Amino acid sequence: MKYLIAGLGNIGAEYARTRHNIGFKVADALAEKAGATFVSSRYGSVAEIRHKGRTFVLLKPSTYMNLSGKAVAYWLRQEKIPQENLLVVVDDIALPFGTIRLRAKGSDGGHNGLKNIAETLGNADYARLRFGIGGDFPKGFQIDYVLGEWTPEESEALPERLEAASDAVLSFGTAGLARTMNAFNRK
Template identity: 40%
Template structure:
């Protein structure tokens, strides 16, 4: 089973913000594969289903971004899964809006949600799909920026990148992380 976790902040207040790109991608995947996000367990909203013949668990931690590892670590331990079974989707301010960057491992790169996951699972070796949300304008507060919404001009590009992130998940599951990196990076 693959655990596909999208990072974001719960509640309506944060819907559509840059920091919730992981949640947006999970909603896209759930819709595409007819997976109901209807289980509240392990501090997360969860849905289970099948993608390309593989059983998957879609996960949206409800702990708020900076504590995402609490939920993800608990899920991996409970189901006796390893970090190799984990794929994390999240926002990245170092990438232009609409760009994806797929990696099999790496540092947190300053992302507090990823830092917390690494702390809770004890490794940096898990697959990740970073979704570009644009660079923080100079002089703007980082928290204010990542909690802002996209402009109407940015929205079509954002929708396309979320769709591509869902495509990337299927490629990771069917042909592996290297194939996904070659196709989407």
């Protein structure tokens, strides 16, 4: 079995430590844990890991967040991975920091990366792991917050939350979506 794990983010050093790049951070954590290295390829950086007989193709799109669909669609075709084996990892301001929510499908919730993937694939029937980044910002400052860097407290707690998100991704491929949702969709 093969799975595509698309961690969304924006390329470039100026975005590396921002909340919006949590998808890249989760993909990096998975690769590091498995001793894999990302290789620059078409529409993104790709690494492949194996866990319990499953292959996980990790993708960090280089198309920028708002055009993630192009990279996701290409790598699904390239690796011959069915859409039901796609998991997209994104930030979510509606969830408290570090909270993980898995969903089988659904709306984009105002997230431009998810919106573009749904438009490109022609549907929103793909799993997503939403990583809570919190929403502690004044009205009108959402972009500044999302593209802002982690607070010192968040930075300190991040490794533990990345570990939990990585475990959820691996569980998606080994235990299935329903069991993974039951195990990880807790407060």
